[in-house]
Amino acid sequence: MKTAILIGAVAGPLLASAQLHALAKDAGLLYFGTAVSPSDSNDGAYYRLSNDIKNFGQYTPDNAQKWDATEPSRGRFTYGQADSIVNRAISNKMLMRCHTLVWYSQLPGWVSSGSWTKDTMTSVMQTHISNVMGHFKGKCYAWDVVNEALEDDGTYRNNPFLKALGDSYFALSFKFAAAADPSTKLYYNDYNLEYFPVKADGAVRIAKLVQAAGVPIHGMGLQAHMTIGRTPSRENLTWTLNKYVALGLDVAYTELDVRIKNLPSNATGIQMQAKEYADIVGSCLDVPRCVGITVWGFGDAHSWIPQTFPGAGEACLFDRNSKPKPAFSSVSALLASASGKRPPWNTAASTAVAAVTKPAAATPTAA
Ligand SMILES: *[C@@H]1O[C@H](CO)[C@@H](O)[C@H](O)[C@H]1NC(C)=O
Ligand SMILES: *[C@@H]1O[C@H](CO)[C@@H](O)[C@H](O)[C@H]1NC(C)=O
Numbered sequence: 001m002k003t004a005i006l007i008g009a010v011a012g013p014l015l016a017s018a019q020l021h022a023l024a025k026d027a028g029l030l031y032f033g034t035a036v037s038p039s040d041s042n043d044g045a046y047y048r049l050s051n052d053i054k055n056f057g058q059y060t061p062d063n064a065q066k067w068d069a070t071e072p073s074r075g076r077f078t079y080g081q082a083d084s085i086v087n088r089a090i091s092n093k094m095l096m097r098c099h100t101l102v103w104y105s106q107l108p109g110w111v112s113s114g115s116w117t118k119d120t121m122t123s124v125m126q127t128h129i130s131n132v133m134g135h136f137k138g139k140c141y142a143w144d145v146v147n148e149a150l151e152d153d154g155t156y157r158n159n160p161f162l163k164a165l166g167d168s169y170f171a172l173s174f175k176f177a178a179a180a181d182p183s184t185k186l187y188y189n190d191y192n193l194e195y196f197p198v199k200a201d202g203a204v205r206i207a208k209l210v211q212a213a214g215v216p217i218h219g220m221g222l223q224a225h226m227t228i229g230r231t232p233s234r235e236n237l238t239w240t241l242n243k244y245v246a247l248g249l250d251v252a253y254t255e256l257d258v259r260i261k262n263l264p265s266n267a268t269g270i271q272m273q274a275k276e277y278a279d280i281v282g283s284c285l286d287v288p289r290c291v292g293i294t295v296w297g298f299g300d301a302h303s304w305i306p307q308t309f310p311g312a313g314e315a316c317l318f319d320r321n322s323k324p325k326p327a328f329s330s331v332s333a334l335l336a337s338a339s340g341k342r343p344p345w346n347t348a349a350s351t352a353v354a355a356v357t358k359p360a361a362a363t364p365t366a367a
Contacts, residue, residue, distance in 0.1 A: 020317075020328075021057035023335035024292065027285060028342025030141075031095050031292040032335075033058025035255065036088070037302070038081050045322040046299050051092055058095040058141070060254065060294050061085045062304075065098055066106040070132050074110050074124075077131050086139050097254065097294060098140035100189065101129050102173045103147035104159035112160055121164035126176045133180035142185035144221055144254070145177045146170060146206070152192055154202035170206050171213035178216050189221030189254055193240065194232055194280075200240050207247050220244035221254035224280055225296070227312070228260050228269055231276035237283035245289045253284060255296040258327065259305045259315035274326035277317070278334045285338045291345060 024032035034056045041047045049055055063069055064081035071077055089096045102125060104112075111124065133143065149170070151157050161169040170188075177186050188207060193200045203220060210217040222241070232240070241251045258276050260269045284290035297303050301320040306313040317328040 019052070019054035020332065020335070022054045023332055023339070025057065025344070026340065027335045027338035028288075028344060029284065029290070029292045030345035030347070031058035031294075032056060033060065033095070033097065033292060033294040034298050035060045035062045035294065035296045036085055037062045037297075038064065038084050040302070043299075043301065043322070046302060046318075049298070049318070049322055051088070053092050053094055056094065056298075058097055058292060058294060059085060059089045060097045060099050062297070063106065065132065065136075066100060067103065067111065067128065068106045068108045071128055072108050075127070077135070079135055082136070086136060090139065095141040096136075096139055097252075098133075098136055098143045098184070099254075100144040100147040101132060101177065102145060102149075102161055102169070104157060104161075105148070107160070114160070116160060116164040118164055121161065121169075122172060125161065125169070125173060129173065129176040130180045133177060133184070137181045138183060140181070140184045142187055142219060142252070143177060143181070144189040145186050145217075146173050147189045148191065149188075149206065150190055150199055150202040152196050152199050154196070154198035154200075154205075156202075167209060171210045171215045174210045174217050175213070175215045185218040185250065186216055187219040187221045187252070187254075188217065189223060191223035191225050191255070193220075193222045194224055194226065194237060195230070197240075200243055204243055204247065207244065207249060211247070217249065219250040219252060219291070221252050223255035223296075224253045224257075225255060226258040226276060226280065228258055228272045228276055231258065231279060234279040234282045234286070237280060238286045241283060241287045241290055245287060250289050250291045251284075251287060252291045253280060253293045256280060256293055257296050257303060257305060257315035259309060259312045261309075261312045263311060263313055265314050270326055273314075274330040277327040278330040281331050281334055285334070285342070288342060 020032040036050055036059045040050055061082055064085055086096055149157055156162050174186055190203055193203055207217055244251050258273050281293055284293055298316050299318040299322050300314050300316045303315050305315045317325060319325055
């Protein structure tokens with residue numbers, strides 16, 4: 001760790017040997033992590049980097065724990081892919097952020113096109129959550145309990161859970177999750193919370209609903225799927241993170257990437273990307289309750305962006321050959337410069353605060 005810091009502080013070109021998780025820990029974060037997939041092993045250089053705890057101290061399975069993967073038909077649970085990732089994390093001594101339980105997408109047809117009453121949907125959710133979380137009990141540092149429940153305008157996204165249960169499905173999901181594994185941190189997770197204040201306020205509303213029901217929620221996950229030229233400033237990002245900290249929550253960036261539109265990229269775009277990655281990481285460093293940063297894959301050859309946003313890409317810290325890009329250097333340099341400025345992440349302290357399940361009488365708003 002110390003070596004990495006010295007290298008980072010001394011010379012730019014050597015930054016490539018600085019390592020993200022080691023630097024992040026020295027800067028007071030709990031982890032720097034990445035999404036992983038069972039197919040990573042098909043790319044030797046990428047796979048080696050992904051298994052190096054000095055670079056990545058935390059995994060999120062990209063698809064393996066989603067509903068369609070874990071309960072493809074009613075009451076039939078399959079964990080093979082997810083187990084392979086969790087076992088990889090355990091043997092590497094890494095943390096797991098587990099992902100995700102109640103989400104409208106990658107939902108098997110039997111759920112999405114079933115016709116549900118309040119009672120039958122409650123039972124379906126409880127069975128799913130208790131089985132999946134029960135299977136991984138004690139192995140997940142955090143769980144994304146509810147994912148992407150908001151439209152960009154801050155209204156609730158229409159989905160089978162909302163349809164059957166109204167907004168009571170938020171507290172119910174967290175209640176079932178808390179019962180299934182009381183030792184894990186329970187998160188709400190969404191995208192564009194960084195961009196749209198009305199959506200960020202929608203996430204505040206969801207957290208308050210859960211808290212008002214006397215049910216634990218410990219964290220807010222900001223996915224941070226960003227686009228160059230549109231990333232808010234470090235100050236604005238910090239302001240947004242503090243909205244959730246004011247509710248007594250931890251915050252984390254959970255799916256970070258910064259895509260370049262209109263490929264091929266040029267030197268200007270690459271430099272903008274390097275700065276914007278650093279602004280995002282910097283905002284986490286600025287907020288003592290920001291626990292860590294997870295990138296949604298770290299190599300351009302493995303990114304989801306080109307398929308989902310045609311014409312955009314090159315969104316990662318490493319290029320197609322798993323060579324570090326300027327964004328990797330800017331993030332490493334920033335983390336190195338923050339070494340020792342925050343105390344090491346104290347999981348016990350954060351648990352104590354998060355155990356407050358009722359909102360304070362006057363919930364402060366971050367101004
Ligand atoms: C930052 O916040 C200010 C004040 O709310 C706002 O006017 C500005 O547009 C924001 N900038 C970005 C890049 O989000
Ligand atoms: C370089 O990339 C930036 C960012 O994507 C873009 O705005 C700009 O138009 C590009 N410049 C040229 C000359 O293509």
